Amino acid sequence: MDERASLRSHLEKSVSQTPDCAAACEVIETIAAATIELAGRIADGPLAGITGEAGGMNSDGDQQKDIDVLADDIMRRALRDAPVAAVLSEEAALPEILDRDAPLCVAIDPLDGSANLENNISVGTIFSIRPRGNDILSTFFEPGTAQCASGFVVYGPQTTLVLAHDGRVDIFILDRRVRQFVLIKQGVRIAPDTPEFAINASNRRHWHGPVRAYIDECLAGTHGGGAADFNMRWIGSLVAEALRILVRGGVFLYPADARPGYREGRLRLLYEAHPMALVMEWAGGAATTGRRRILELGAKTPHQRVPLIMGSVRGVRDVAAIHEGIEPMFDNSDAPLFARRGLFR
Template identity: 65%
Template sequence: MDQRLDQRPTLHVHLAASPSAQESGAACAAIVAALAGAARSLAGVISAGPLGPVMEDAGSINSDGDVQKELDLVADQMMRRALHKVPVAGLLSEEGKSPEVVDAGAPFCVAIDPLDGSANLQNNISVGTIFSIRPRGRDVLSSFFEPGTAQCAAGFFIYGPQTCLVLALDRRVDLFVLHPATAEFVLARRGLRIPQDTAEFAINASNRRHWNGAVRNYMDECLMGAPGPRGADFNMRWIASLVAEAYRILMRGGLFLYPADARPGYREGRLRLVYEAHPMALIMEWAGGAASNGRTRILELSARSPHQRAPLIMGDARAVRDFDMLSEGIEPLFESGDAPLFARRGLFR
């Protein structure tokens, strides 16, 4: 084992030294530590793959209409047990219909997607756990309907070739890796910054016929390559795992797009605002990037319902800004990007 890895601070040491000025900073650290413990256990279950007992469909649908795998329910139970042991006022999980009041007097509320991307497990693609930590408001339930700017911390665990934690805390984004020998999360990189001007985008191009004009125009300009208005030959990446897409952006740069489109069920976007888009937006901004719904900064949005969906455009700050500029003046849905009004429109012409 590399001795340099053994000399790096553990997550517990890092949290103990957090410069957070909040009086309740210790409670926030306890929540992160509890989630890390549950993630460590969950990583072991996931690593068994088809040898394990929990990879099949559970035969149920969650409150948001998605088919649940048994492992979705196991992950939810593991995260809930961990969070019930620390100062959490309220808990909102993708697998629950409504927020749960845990300890109404505790200082923080947690919104969580216990197992993001579980449909990818059969393909051995990275999956993850996404979480958002925010102060308790005037009451527990209303805390989840505050804008994303209310978050004091956020992060995600990614279960892949390495089990990692990307943590946004104290206005900085740090990377921790689960040490294979000690089973501790250790600090691998401090102060992540998104690489700028990477000619790379991620989108499900099979949905092009459903996109609005702004999305089509942006993609068309990218696909024109170096001779086109963007002056670069772009690569496309699409993993269909939000945590894996976010991790790649933090390491390589580029842009991720999951826009609203004209399909039933996608007209307000597909990702959940409170426990997917909000925490990802905080991570992106604190790493020097940006996140929007195509028009508005994600962190300025407030949910109207616990599982509200939203479009998400995130990554390189300049690329997000360029996309938002293309969206100005175009109706969100149903206009044709091939119609004369929009066919010639672009950021540079």
């Protein structure tokens, strides 16, 4: 192994400079250690008894696989030994109280995108850390600006940890030889203007007018009077999409749409949108619902869903600009209504 800094030494340096962050660093290290265990189980798949078969439904109505249950168990078990007052998991209806006197609360998606494992596509763990309030449960309903750290792990060709902590975003890769994360990029900054977007285009017929208008103008490119010809990317894995934005730039859209169950968006605010928004903003990007900054939102329910548009400042700004000019009641209008007020001409 070369002389790259380990996650532990990186966090120890943070604690030496800012002693108040010691508890957060301990939680980060605990989560990272748990993801190393989970990465091994994911890599082994059927060899480790992971069938990928569906079991029941989780508390929010999503189909639950055996690996989801295993990931939740690994994370909960690890966090019980960390300075965590309560943990909110995608796999549980309500937060679980761990230590009422501990200083932090954690919201976590133990395994995001488990349906992708059947096709050997990257999946991940997403987490959000925030200081405990006087009332433990109400801590989870504060705006995303209350977070002191967040991050995600991508289980792919490499196991990659993206960490938003101490006001910046750093990237680590798991060195499997010594079973520890090592620093590969520090102070990551998202390219401000990359002509690339990611969206599930098969749902176009369900999109609201502002989203259709934005994508149509991207697709029209220079032929339609735009300043650039856009490329489209769609992996269908939130963590992989977010990592690509950190590396390449661009904008990711998972908007609300007209389908039942999607009218308020589909991603969960507390353990998907909030932590991703913190990563994006601390890396110089942006995250919005189209109408509101994600980090300004407070949850009303533990598993509240929201639209998420994130990435390069220019792309996010352009999507928000279309929404700002349209009253919410007209969101369902078709794209021609917006064609006269294009972004790129």
